[in-house]
Amino acid sequence: MTNSTQTKLYPEIIEFIEECLTREHPESYLISILHKLQERHGYLTREHMYEVAQRLQVPASVVSGVSTFYHFFRLKPRGRYAISICLGTACFVKGADKILEAFRKKLGINMGETTKDGLFSLENTRCLGVCGLAPVVTINDKIYSRVTPQQVPDLLSRALAD
Amino acid sequence: MPKVLEKFQQIKQEILKEHLPHYDSGKIIIQVGSATCENAAGADQVRAEFRKLLAASGRDDIVIKQTGCTGRCSREPIVGVYFPGQFPFKYEQVTLPKVQEIFQQHVLAGKPVLPLILDKKTSNLYSRVVTLCSMAAPRYAEQDHWADILEQRLKAKGIPEGTVRIFTGCSLGLYSQEQSSTNMGMIVFPQKTVYTFSTEAELDAIIQSHFIEDKILKANLAAMDPLIKRFISLYGDVAFFNKQTRLTLRNSGIIDPEDLGDYIANDGFEALAQTLEHNDPSRVIDAINRSGLRGRGGGGYPTGRKWQDAIASTDPIRYVICNADEGDPGAYMDRSTLEGDPFSIIDGMIIGAFAVGARQGFLYIRAEYPLAIRRVETAIAKCRAAGLLGKNILDSGFDFDLDVRLGAGAFVCGEETALMLSIEGKRGQPRLRPPYPTQSGLWGHPTVINNVETWSNVSVIIRHGAEWFSRLGTEKSKGTKVFALAGKVRNSGLVEVPMGTTLKEIIFDIGGGVPEGRTLKAVQTGGPSGGCIPAGLIDTPADYDSLAQAGSIMGSGGMIVLDDQDCMVATAKFFLEFTQDESCGKCVPCREGTLRMLEILERITQGHGQMEDLDKLERLGRLIQKTSLCGLGQTAPNPVLSALKNFREEFIIHIQEKRCPSHKCAQLIRYEIDANKCTGCTLCARRCPVSCISGTPRQPHVIDQERCIKCGECFMVCKFEAVHKK
Numbered sequence: 001m002t003n004s005t006q007t008k009l010y011p012e013i014i015e016f017i018e019e020c021l022t023r024e025h026p027e028s029y030l031i032s033i034l035h036k037l038q039e040r041h042g043y044l045t046r047e048h049m050y051e052v053a054q055r056l057q058v059p060a061s062v063v064s065g066v067s068t069f070y071h072f073f074r075l076k077p078r079g080r081y082a083i084s085i086c087l088g089t090a091c092f093v094k095g096a097d098k099i100l101e102a103f104r105k106k107l108g109i110n111m112g113e114t115t116k117d118g119l120f121s122l123e124n125t126r127c128l129g130v131c132g133l134a135p136v137v138t139i140n141d142k143i144y145s146r147v148t149p150q151q152v153p154d155l156l157s158r159a160l161a162d
Numbered sequence: 163m164p165k166v167l168e169k170f171q172q173i174k175q176e177i178l179k180e181h182l183p184h185y186d187s188g189k190i191i192i193q194v195g196s197a198t199c200e201n202a203a204g205a206d207q208v209r210a211e212f213r214k215l216l217a218a219s220g221r222d223d224i225v226i227k228q229t230g231c232t233g234r235c236s237r238e239p240i241v242g243v244y245f246p247g248q249f250p251f252k253y254e255q256v257t258l259p260k261v262q263e264i265f266q267q268h269v270l271a272g273k274p275v276l277p278l279i280l281d282k283k284t285s286n287l288y289s290r291v292v293t294l295c296s297m298a299a300p301r302y303a304e305q306d307h308w309a310d311i312l313e314q315r316l317k318a319k320g321i322p323e324g325t326v327r328i329f330t331g332c333s334l335g336l337y338s339q340e341q342s343s344t345n346m347g348m349i350v351f352p353q354k355t356v357y358t359f360s361t362e363a364e365l366d367a368i369i370q371s372h373f374i375e376d377k378i379l380k381a382n383l384a385a386m387d388p389l390i391k392r393f394i395s396l397y398g399d400v401a402f403f404n405k406q407t408r409l410t411l412r413n414s415g416i417i418d419p420e421d422l423g424d425y426i427a428n429d430g431f432e433a434l435a436q437t438l439e440h441n442d443p444s445r446v447i448d449a450i451n452r453s454g455l456r457g458r459g460g461g462g463y464p465t466g467r468k469w470q471d472a473i474a475s476t477d478p479i480r481y482v483i484c485n486a487d488e489g490d491p492g493a494y495m496d497r498s499t500l501e502g503d504p505f506s507i508i509d510g511m512i513i514g515a516f517a518v519g520a521r522q523g524f525l526y527i528r529a530e531y532p533l534a535i536r537r538v539e540t541a542i543a544k545c546r547a548a549g550l551l552g553k554n555i556l557d558s559g560f561d562f563d564l565d566v567r568l569g570a571g572a573f574v575c576g577e578e579t580a581l582m583l584s585i586e587g588k589r590g591q592p593r594l595r596p597p598y599p600t601q602s603g604l605w606g607h608p609t610v611i612n613n614v615e616t617w618s619n620v621s622v623i624i625r626h627g628a629e630w631f632s633r634l635g636t637e638k639s640k641g642t643k644v645f646a647l648a649g650k651v652r653n654s655g656l657v658e659v660p661m662g663t664t665l666k667e668i669i670f671d672i673g674g675g676v677p678e679g680r681t682l683k684a685v686q687t688g689g690p691s692g693g694c695i696p697a698g699l700i701d702t703p704a705d706y707d708s709l710a711q712a713g714s715i716m717g718s719g720g721m722i723v724l725d726d727q728d729c730m731v732a733t734a735k736f737f738l739e740f741t742q743d744e745s746c747g748k749c750v751p752c753r754e755g756t757l758r759m760l761e762i763l764e765r766i767t768q769g770h771g772q773m774e775d776l777d778k779l780e781r782l783g784r785l786i787q788k789t790s791l792c793g794l795g796q797t798a799p800n801p802v803l804s805a806l807k808n809f810r811e812e813f814i815i816h817i818q819e820k821r822c823p824s825h826k827c828a829q830l831i832r833y834e835i836d837a838n839k840c841t842g843c844t845l846c847a848r849r850c851p852v853s854c855i856s857g858t859p860r861q862p863h864v865i866d867q868e869r870c871i872k873c874g875e876c877f878m879v880c881k882f883e884a885v886h887k888k
Contacts, residue, residue: 031587129198
């Protein structure tokens with residue numbers, strides 16, 4: 001168990017937890033805390049989760065239960081460029097499977113994996129609500145619309161050049 | 163003046179003092195779309211470019227504004243240019259070079275750039291635009307009939323062709339005259355004059371006076387609802403919008419969603435001020451009941467009854483929640499409202515909270531919508547600062563505050579009991595109902611959960627009256643519904659129509675039909691909980707009961723158009739993969755049952771299906787429907803069962819002939835090389851990952867079907883179109 005004197009959590013996260021403890025139903029902020037932590041660190045580590053549990057005064061099993069239940073939380077690091085392929089209905093109908101296939105071939109990794117050099121990871125997302133411009137791919141925060149399999153190499157090199 | 167209204171007027175005046183110029187302020191306004199979809203299409207850069215050009219021009223009578231999404235996704239980014247007292251112009255698919263052109267020619271020199279205009283339907287400048295509309299329910303056939311007469315009469319009166327443009331479509335239902343449901347309406351631009359008439363003689367009189375003598379015919383003037391008038395005056399010259407009636411989307415694409423002044427200037431929070439002034443919760447619930455508003459999240463439960471259920475409890479602590487966990491893949495109505503008009507949701511929630519006696523509310527928004535989250539948080543902060551949220555709202559003594567909670571990528575959290583657990587910070591696993599949330603909800607207290615679109619309708623109903631609202635729609639489905647039209651349709655985007663508008667009108671008249679000369683095969687509504695309606699039932703009216711009768715559901719409003727190249731087996735499998743993946747695992751029928759169904763569908767799409775699989779699918783599907791714990795499981799088999807009912811033949815071809823007629827199921831495609839077209843270039847043989855293509859250079863090649871893994875590489879690389887899919 002992590003001792004609170006040997007803190008590993010980021011100060012701003014600790015501060016947020018402290019603030020939550022002063023509000024009504026502090027434990028209801030667990031998901032918000034994990035969101036902030038993931039945004040700061042990129043993914044959730046076991047040590048971080050233990051410390052969140054301790055500071056929020058909830059069992060570690062609750063924290064681990066929540067972080068594994070929700071797809072949005074990552075338990076391992078993603079690549080520097082996170083490629084998210086929308087597999088919502090509109091994108092599916094417009095050929096998102098072919099885009100996914102093109103990325104898989106080009107990068108040599110499957111959905112949910114990261115390239116060995118740590119540069120790219122492939123993720124799927126369920127509908128970004130940009131259905132009118134399907135199929136849609138996001139690389140980190142940038143959205144690319146009406147993507148074709150032929151554009152895939154270009155998207156990768158543009159990401160690297162950014 | 164009464165206390166609350168006085169306070170509201172004071173706040174309103176203060177906010178409007180600082181408010182940016184609006185359409186009729188005498189300034190030239192350049193309005194650039196700003197929503198997730200607009201930005202994906204490049205609106206961010208377009209706005210930056212306009213700012214740069216504006217700064218360089220040194221003009222201070224030009225203002226750049228942002229707005230949400232008008233729903234014209236396939237035409238974005240959209241830019242509007244508004245000169246005081248003139249036709250508004252909308253440009254589509256604006257790129258950086260087009261920004262230059264629009265700014266130099268139109269904004270600075272006053273000459274609209276005609277070829278870039280939205281929908282490109284016009285090549286000349288009309289001096290007048292006429293929009294014909296019916297009153298209560300849409301009566302398109304009648305409108306078309308009157309349009310023909312109008313055209314003939316204008317011609318007979320010697321008005322040159324090409325100077326008056328006639329639209330048909332809108333069903334306003336909103337004129338104040340009671341007798342108006344038998345009349346036709348007619349809006350003439352640019353003056354935005356609204357006439358009503360019922361006979362040809364009356365029409366003649368209007369033409370004589372307005373078009374020939376240039377005088378307004380007072381006898382036939384109609385009072386038009388300001389809400390609709392504003393939308394029509396900005397978008398009345400675009401066919402896409404003319405068969406729509408915008409209530410939920412009344413401000414989307416019109417106001418700046420981050421500007422409280424814009425919302426207030428457009429009637430915002432008036433309904434709230436009235437409500438708090440009357441200080442009578444039962445009056446609100448009564449109005450919502452009489453309006454016939456039903457939940458827009460999919461279930462269609464009467465909103466007023468839900469609120470009544472909540473006040474039946476003696477528990478003094480109550481909550482209201484906005485379900486903005488729009489997880490249905492292919493639906494984005496709520497994102498658009500959250501991003502385009504967040505104040506309207508807050509407005510409705512405060513009114514609802516007052517009606518049911520809640521002091522705290524939550525907006526549960528999915529984490530995949532970062533811009534929506536930001537906009538809602540901004541809106542809440544601005545309302546708090548203005549005294550519209552927090553303690554003693556508008557000096558009425560009523561306290562209420564709102565908090566945003568984020569989802570984390572779990573579709574099941576759209577189910578209300580799971581959603582509440584998620585707000586409590588727990589795993590979102592649904593529980594049995596009853597007790598319903600209105601009896602025992604968040605932390606065990608009575609809780610009212612409504613979705614974004616429902617909340618957004620509340621202030622409109624209170625402001626304009628239950629009777630006004632209930633004139634729109636059908637007997638059992640009142641008001642309008644927003645649909646997210648996507649897939650194989652020309653004008654993909656958001657469409658808001660009166661309930662009861664037929665699928666055909668939505669897809670063909672507004673959506674522009676199926677592109678690339680393909681034919682319509684089916685319409686999928688309701689997402690993973692809904693079903694496919696075959697092309698033969700295209701005349702089905704879009705309302706709760708008719709869609710259910712056609713074997714699907716209204717759902718939250720996703721509408722995916724499928725053409726003859728889409729495989730119904732693969733589509734059914736797609737939805738089941740989704741629900742299987744999103745099943746929370748709590749109950750066995752959903753967790754195990756959907757998995758078994760998916761395995762059977764996988765077998766069929768890989769060519770290993772048996773005929774008895776079809777019966778198994780049906781039996782299993784019905785079992786899952788009956789025995790699952792929550793709505794996710796109970797509706798998960800719907801896409802498969804409806805496909806089996808309407809497209810059984812296609813399943814049989816997959817099983818018996820081991821063939822996919824639409825060439826979607828990879829394992830059932832057969833690649834063959836056309837010996838007449840093959841030049842023997844050897845490219846396919848070199849690229850084939852399993853080396854199953856043989857032949858000597860410059861001679862036709864052959865694919866060994868036994869070893870082929872159907873990867874399609876040969877098909878993609880062939881430069882001579884010699885590889886055929888069969």
